[in-house]
Amino acid sequence: MTNEVESVDQDELLFAAEEDSVAANLRTVEQDPWIVLIVDDEKQIHQVTKMVLQDLEFAGRKLAFHSAYSALEAKQLLKEQPQTALVLLDVVMEYEDAGLQIVKYIREELNNQAVRIILRTGQPGQAPERTVIMDYDINDYKEKTELTSQKLFTTVVTALRSFRDIKTIEKSRIGLEEIIKSSATLFELQSMKKFASGVLTQMTSIVNLHKNAIHCSFAVTKGIEDIYILAASGDYAANQDARARDVVPTDVLEEIELAFHTRKSSFGADRFIIYFQSKMGMENVIYMNGFNALSEWEHYLVDIYCANVSVAFENIYLNNELESTQQEIIYTMGEITETRSQETGHHVKRVAEYSRLLALKYGLSEQEAETIRLATPMHDVGKVGIPDAILNKPGSLTTEEFEIMKTHSNLGFEMLKHSNKKVLHAAAIIAHQHHERFDGTGYPQGLSGENIHLYGRITALADVFDALCSDRVYKKAWELDRVLDLLKSESGKHFDPVIVDLFLSNLDEFLVIKELYKENR
Secondary structure (H helix, E strand, O other): OOOOOOOOOHHHHHHHHOOOHHHHHOOOOOOOOEEEEEEOOOHHHHHHHHHHHOOOEEOOEEEEEEEEOOHHHHHHHHHHOOOOOEEEEEOOOOOOOHHHHHHHHHHHHOOOOOOEEEEEEOOHHHOOHHHHHHHOOOOEEEEHHHOOHHHHHHHHHHHHHHHHHHHHHHHHHHHHHHHHHHHHHHOOOOOHHHHHHHHHHHHHHHOOOOOOOOOEEEEEEEOOOOEEEEEEEEOOOOOOOOEHHHHOOHHHHHHHHHHHHHOOOEEOOOEEEEEEEOOOOOEEEEEEEOOOOOOHHHHHHHHHHHHHHHHHHHHHHHHHHHHHHHHHHHHHHHHHHHHHOOOOOOHHHHHHHHHHHHHHHHOOOHHHHHHHHHHHHHOOHHHHHOOHHHHOOOOOOOHHHHHHHHHHHHHHHHHHOOOOOHHHHHHHHHHHHOOOOOOOOOOOOOOOHHHOOHHHHHHHHHHHHHHHOOOEOOEOOOOHHHHHHHHHHOEOOOEOHHHHHHHHHOHHHHHHHHHHOOOOO
């Protein structure tokens, strides 16, 4: 580089400021400067380089300079600044090929292929250009004597443009990978709320919102009477299940209502609203803001992702509809059994909810607890095979009648055991084992302790508690204290003591269920 610093052509500055449309579309949430690392053992080189480039802006971003005077310092700075865009590198420093060793360190040890490396040497004989270009992964080679301020400016702008384009390609690749990974994940989420939350998380990643950006995003669903928030992040994170009109600003709510009215998505300068409608007519909207205008590529990524989300929304609605139908059929069958035996109408619902809560308190997963809740209404389905005279006898059963009554456990098992569906398989176990006793004196198999399936042990307590608390043709409902005394006395005999303890320790929660599904008199 010449010692006399030439003034930079103003046309060049204008050229840098008015970058092409690709640069204009490349979004950065926070306009972080381009990091330029100057590696040279001559302080004057650092001073002159900074002086020439201090006012340079490229794609709306300034330059931030870091200085290293040895290979050791350079390696440390490169570790600390992984987003370095450009390295202006001297060859000869503390040893003759120090600069060349830094090149190998960057490409091979740091595995950084994006940073642009410009080799500047005052001793070309020590590092011949042809040899260096062929043997080392550098991007330009300049002798210091040829680098006037004008050429330095051009060289740096060219290198930064190259770095920007490489990072754009890298970001696009990462975006596509996110699409593939997130789409696979979304199809595993069967809860609509979890699904909506997952969509927001993945969408934030795809549009690459900066971790410090102020943004809000939420998924809303249109109910019969109003619009409700399914999932939210940012400013609205605490408002799940709330009515949108109660928490969302008026202008945003108007945009959402317009999306529902027109049934169309829209993209703004700093926000977008994606509209989805299932074949069943269910409508949802995803709203997100907090970023500058999306580039054409980012817009394309969002479109691809939304196509997958739309299919996933449809699948979840269909799955929920099937589960709802299945649950309704199971409850109906259970209630038919109870109605036939002239027992309480909400017995099956209460036993189902007691069993689910016990399962959760026992430590089972939400999914398994839900399976138990869906299966327990079938616990007495075998009673359809019991004669009315026995089933509805107001007094005590004879020994022979009780033996017939006991067959309902095997009858229920035989009815359900052939299904390989998870809920019906669980229902078969429950129907078969909910009259087994922990001490081995139950029926139909006389199982004891943990040889009784956990589902059977849970349902046994839930069923007996509700039966004792309810009127039957052969008895009046017991007082709560009397029921609790029996549970305590039968701990380790009729019931699993662990389950009894869990029930008594969380009694208030079970009483809420009892009150919620009480009989209408």
